[in-house]
Amino acid sequence: MTRLAVTDFAAEARAVLDTSVWDWLDGGAEREWTVAGNRAALDRVALVPRVLADVSGCDTKTTLVDSGASLPVAIAPVAYHRLFHPEGELATARAAAAAGVPFTVGTLSSVGLEELAETGAVLWFQLYWLRDRGRLLDLVRRAEEAGVEALVVTVDVPFMGRRLRDAANGMTLPPTVHAALLDEGSSGRAHRSARDSSAIASHTAEIFSPAVTWHDIAWLRGQTRLPLLLKGVLDPEDAVRAAAEGARGVVVSNHGGRQLDQAVPAAMALPAVAEAVAGLPDSRFQVLVDSGIRSGSDILSALALGASGVLLGRPVIWGLAAGGESGCARVLSLLETELRNALGLAGCPDLRSATRLRVARMPYFPGKTP
Amino acid sequence: MTRLAVTDFAAEARAVLDTSVWDWLDGGAEREWTVAGNRAALDRVALVPRVLADVSGCDTKTTLVDSGASLPVAIAPVAYHRLFHPEGELATARAAAAAGVPFTVGTLSSVGLEELAETGAVLWFQLYWLRDRGRLLDLVRRAEEAGVEALVVTVDVPFMGRRLRDAANGMTLPPTVHAALLDEGSSGRAHRSARDSSAIASHTAEIFSPAVTWHDIAWLRGQTRLPLLLKGVLDPEDAVRAAAEGARGVVVSNHGGRQLDQAVPAAMALPAVAEAVAGLPDSRFQVLVDSGIRSGSDILSALALGASGVLLGRPVIWGLAAGGESGCARVLSLLETELRNALGLAGCPDLRSATRLRVARMPYFPGKTP
Amino acid sequence: MTRLAVTDFAAEARAVLDTSVWDWLDGGAEREWTVAGNRAALDRVALVPRVLADVSGCDTKTTLVDSGASLPVAIAPVAYHRLFHPEGELATARAAAAAGVPFTVGTLSSVGLEELAETGAVLWFQLYWLRDRGRLLDLVRRAEEAGVEALVVTVDVPFMGRRLRDAANGMTLPPTVHAALLDEGSSGRAHRSARDSSAIASHTAEIFSPAVTWHDIAWLRGQTRLPLLLKGVLDPEDAVRAAAEGARGVVVSNHGGRQLDQAVPAAMALPAVAEAVAGLPDSRFQVLVDSGIRSGSDILSALALGASGVLLGRPVIWGLAAGGESGCARVLSLLETELRNALGLAGCPDLRSATRLRVARMPYFPGKTP
Amino acid sequence: MTRLAVTDFAAEARAVLDTSVWDWLDGGAEREWTVAGNRAALDRVALVPRVLADVSGCDTKTTLVDSGASLPVAIAPVAYHRLFHPEGELATARAAAAAGVPFTVGTLSSVGLEELAETGAVLWFQLYWLRDRGRLLDLVRRAEEAGVEALVVTVDVPFMGRRLRDAANGMTLPPTVHAALLDEGSSGRAHRSARDSSAIASHTAEIFSPAVTWHDIAWLRGQTRLPLLLKGVLDPEDAVRAAAEGARGVVVSNHGGRQLDQAVPAAMALPAVAEAVAGLPDSRFQVLVDSGIRSGSDILSALALGASGVLLGRPVIWGLAAGGESGCARVLSLLETELRNALGLAGCPDLRSATRLRVARMPYFPGKTP
Ligand SMILES: Cc1cc2nc3c(=O)[nH]c(=O)nc-3n(C[C@H](O)[C@H](O)[C@H](O)COP(=O)(O)O)c2cc1C
Ligand SMILES: Cc1cc2nc3c(=O)[nH]c(=O)nc-3n(C[C@H](O)[C@H](O)[C@H](O)COP(=O)(O)O)c2cc1C
Numbered sequence A, B, C, D: 001m002t003r004l005a006v007t008d009f010a011a012e013a014r015a016v017l018d019t020s021v022w023d024w025l026d027g028g029a030e031r032e033w034t035v036a037g038n039r040a041a042l043d044r045v046a047l048v049p050r051v052l053a054d055v056s057g058c059d060t061k062t063t064l065v066d067s068g069a070s071l072p073v074a075i076a077p078v079a080y081h082r083l084f085h086p087e088g089e090l091a092t093a094r095a096a097a098a099a100g101v102p103f104t105v106g107t108l109s110s111v112g113l114e115e116l117a118e119t120g121a122v123l124w125f126q127l128y129w130l131r132d133r134g135r136l137l138d139l140v141r142r143a144e145e146a147g148v149e150a151l152v153v154t155v156d157v158p159f160m161g162r163r164l165r166d167a168a169n170g171m172t173l174p175p176t177v178h179a180a181l182l183d184e185g186s187s188g189r190a191h192r193s194a195r196d197s198s199a200i201a202s203h204t205a206e207i208f209s210p211a212v213t214w215h216d217i218a219w220l221r222g223q224t225r226l227p228l229l230l231k232g233v234l235d236p237e238d239a240v241r242a243a244a245e246g247a248r249g250v251v252v253s254n255h256g257g258r259q260l261d262q263a264v265p266a267a268m269a270l271p272a273v274a275e276a277v278a279g280l281p282d283s284r285f286q287v288l289v290d291s292g293i294r295s296g297s298d299i300l301s302a303l304a305l306g307a308s309g310v311l312l313g314r315p316v317i318w319g320l321a322a323g324g325e326s327g328c329a330r331v332l333s334l335l336e337t338e339l340r341n342a343l344g345l346a347g348c349p350d351l352r353s354a355t356r357l358r359v360a361r362m363p364y365f366p367g368k369t370p
């Protein structure tokens, strides 16, 4: 089995995972229009390379929020890594540490924060807004103590999207996997199967609040010195508001097509968001992007469209499922190879020059579907 | 059989219906370009969600023309429901009553107006312009007496479109079904089969007038206090004229692709119509839309493109055929679920905020065809 | 076999014709990009209908150049009708006479002009520019004497396009068919087969001039009082020049995709040409169009895009092959039915209102391929 | 087997070549998005022909850089022709000489420069920037002495693109083929196979410099009186800079999709480059283009989009593989036939009028895929 493209790992993951787990990973909301749209929007991007720059030592180092990163890449929060591999988040965090990219621990991590801190990875912590504000603050404190460098507040999940594959499969957590940070064990809602519905969705509906507003962000801002990144912003006005409320950045994301089906593809939303925040007083404000990134060319496209970096969701999990820590490491190193290759061939000795590349758009995808 | 998407009911309906009835329901004019185009236009819409609004209690209640509605939805007029289920319009009207949405009784209803009034549904009455003006006025009076709340005047049927499937099938009404409001029994033109032509088309050619003009609308306006909705308007100037003639709204519609083939898809025509009437003095003037609406995301798209609500044609009939009143109720409740989900995930606590969503357009449909 | 759409006749024609004759009819130049493009451009057109006009008596009568026509339609010049049916042009001309539309006799007619005049059809005569100017003038005189009402000068054939199917088939005229107006009998170049080339192409290369210019048009203008129509114009400047040289109109055409492959689809070129000539002093100057017209909706689209009428090429021949005069008559009457239907459903009581319809464009063809 | 279109030769080549050689020829970088995009961009071009020009003697002669050419065509540099035919570059150069078009000898030629000079072909020499500047200058001198008329400096290969087919095949040079101008014999890196990687890529990484800049171009300019053509320019600013540094032209090229995957298709980049250099003081500065040219219509499209001529890569090699010198000659003569045909049918008596053709763009490719 060749491993020459990141998508090669998807085939391996699919082969080893239970259908219901694969579907949970691969699937999206309703018709999966936005899942497909994320790719369609990236697949239309045509990059205009420059020539005759010295690219013998392409520099990919950068700072994401306040964290150093060897690549303009961070690992996106993905719930329950132990569904994909017994070592779960431990394996992925170790691979991230080795690759030198920030690892985002999810509220629904299946491994404890403290254990993950020991991997040496730069950690970010993703926050789902718990209905119980006490528990929410506890999580923040625990993250602070574990040495987390940024809080990623997911703002596109007032409740979970309608993932029809999970409903059809009656997706449920197995007894061996649970939300390690929520002190709930394996008898909670996420473990109780029901016909035509996802137990994971029911569980989150029970514990997450659909009533979070900008006031809550302001309140959280007052509770912690950690920089805040709002994940799931697609409208430029929301990005500007995020800055006004003291966030240090946004992740342009539609949650990998798992929330609102028919939501705008991330690469289509990105330029307007980047432009809207370009003139803001706080020049440290960053626009990251995720949803559909699958290659070094995609990362380069994201930079050219205005992002400071990308988050990786499914590709990292493909590596995890395909080969644990080393599978994940292979994915990350392949992406580094691809990115260095793309930067060099686009005539970019560094990331800043990547943001200056001209971008054109094809009316449709002319290439081979992965 | 899963019933997780509205289109799942189409498969069930197809399985239980005679081919010629299914074809009559499913088909459109000539090449069915407009049938496909209706979907293509909706499938290009990319919605830009907002975040951090309190969506814990999404409010979907609204007023359509003068009728209260629990959703921005009304049941479109569809001729002869008894072709699809023995209870016919009684079943669909009951489901509409339960769901709290207006039910449009057609001129070609296969159940009497008075019986339908007893279901407790909010009723609208759809008027085809009969050649015999006396009979036309009789129908209006009967509708008024039955407590109908609006008259829906269909303006895109000077005669019926060329539906080739019906012609090929020699589509004819069975003896058990007839136009209950036209006092014709089962021996009329609609029951007489002929090779390579549709008896339903011949019947309507016989009794409907192709000579209706704006003057007739003005005349009708003088005959009744019921609010008028003109159904089948696609050009902005016609919408403005409708308002000038005292109509209370238009339905942007190409009759589900059953009249002029190559007519503009409804979602493509909608924005210009909505814009044209935005500045009119009568702020109560409404733009509704139908033709191709199949999901909560589609309803949200319609609102974002400028509609106050949608009419549902085929989806309601799929439910009726698949399971009578309860099948129809399932379709309506699924749409409510989807709409609430979409509103929440788009950050819209109410319908008004939905009309402010940004809309982008993909060059083609990236998702899975239903 | 149903005959509900014009394209249904194509299947019948294909079934009765020799492959090499079918290929000659159906094929186009090189990759047949323009053949497909002609449909693609028409298939993108979305028409915006009007409502509430009295369409009880849609008037389709018009004048094309100086000829009365019951429809905005003329029969395009097509060489050698006897390849498709023993009666050849006699059959098609009779059908045209019955339908009340002008019939264009080609320079490569396989039936004599005088015989065709006896059918009672309004005749136009299509001129290929013979290298021998004497023979050319003879043809013009013969046309004048036969009562022809217009000269259609084909300007897109300095030589024949590279029709690869014909080359592969070694396309040759059978002994029973020859160019009746060229007094050549059956021993000429068009009857001599050669490997990997079309004898029809060799023949035309021998007798047609590739050196015709605007000066020749001016000269011809001085030789005859017949109105001139230049067929094969796609650039607006050429249309303006045509008017300046005294032509009475142009046919926007790429010869059905048979000349320059990659030539702009006719429906794409039409609006700019129509606009360019709109302000010309001679208001009688007409823009006709052909290449890809297959239905009443297509004719309506052509009018809405600025044409005064259309020419029909292959569809007429499908009818001829499928059933001689009566097959051809069926095609024409189906098109009349479709056009009347389309006009009525678009709210157009006459052709003038059709030219005022709004036109939108889909990014791609959503409908069923014929 | 028909040879009516240039792409017919691809099938023949594929049939005779080893898979790994075919893949090396046919393939491109990563997903081959740009390979497909090159065609997609050309396939959208719709040309607007002119009429009534005397095209009896279409003149295709031109000057490319300082070389006379019978067509606006030159043979692109392609490494190691002996992989495709035992006579290698000798065969192709002879065919080029016969056709009267410049032949570009590659740095990675598998036949010596001096032998090629004896074919009588107009020679250009393509320069890859060797890490060893001494060897680089030696190559330039050798080229000058062989009578080369232009230096083509390839600027899009700081290192080779990631060609996944070659990596999967472990592509290696056979002992019979080597880089004749690099005095390396058959024991170098290009001959040593390795798993999951291309020996050709490893070899070039070893000897080519990724650190070339505009300063090096200026230096080279000072070392030779040969005119310089920079091959691989896509951004208009780079073209303007090329002129400022004294180059005599650029080749708009993405290396046939073999370098940066997701690089803009050449035909999409061409107009902006042509426009940017249109106003430059040195009116001799030329814009050539390659990547995807497969027919006379494509050459005409390139001219209409602003190029002075095209380079041909793969098509020439298809001919070489299919039939050595005569196969190659067939490809070139077919292209000449097609170009003369296209010019004539577009109403262009010469190349200058081709550059004035109007160009439209279809949203997608309507034709048959070759
Ligand atoms: C299986 C799965 C679980 C996810 N869980 C979370 C989560 O717990 N919290 C969160 O903010 N995002 C979650 N996401 C979304 C990712 O953070 C990210 O936005 C998305 O995966 C990016 O798209 P991609 O997978 O196409 O790269 C999840 C995504 C997947 C595929
Ligand atoms: C089987 C069928 C019968 C219909 N009968 C009528 C009718 O009697 N009067 C009318 O105004 N519209 C009629 N319509 C059109 C619908 O009111 C509505 O415009 C259309 O169905 C909307 O498109 P949709 O089916 O894609 O939702 C009919 C539609 C169908 C499918």
Ligand SMILES: Cc1cc2nc3c(=O)[nH]c(=O)nc-3n(C[C@H](O)[C@H](O)[C@H](O)COP(=O)(O)O)c2cc1C
Binding pocket: C024, C025, C026, C038, C076, C077, C078, C079, C106, C107, C108, C126, C154, C231, C253, C254, C255, C256, C257, C258, C290, C291, C292, C293, C311, C312, C313, C314, C315
């Ligand atoms: C088989 C065939 C023969 C034709 N012969 C002629 C001809 O002799 N003279 C001419 O001006 N056009 C000729 N044409 C072109 C037609 O007049 C017309 O432009 C074209 O067929 C229109 O496209 P359509 O076939 O898609 O309707 C021919 C077309 C076909 C298909």
Ligand SMILES: Cc1cc2nc3c(=O)[nH]c(=O)nc-3n(C[C@H](O)[C@H](O)[C@H](O)COP(=O)(O)O)c2cc1C
Binding pocket: D024, D025, D026, D038, D076, D077, D078, D079, D106, D107, D108, D126, D154, D231, D253, D254, D255, D256, D257, D258, D290, D291, D292, D293, D311, D312, D313, D314, D315
């Ligand atoms: C097999 C192969 C080898 C090539 N080798 C070289 C080379 O050595 N130097 C170079 O500048 N370009 C090289 N090219 C690129 C060509 O010069 C040219 O840019 C490209 O082939 C044009 O695209 P086309 O093949 O679609 O016509 C090569 C291309 C191919 C297909």
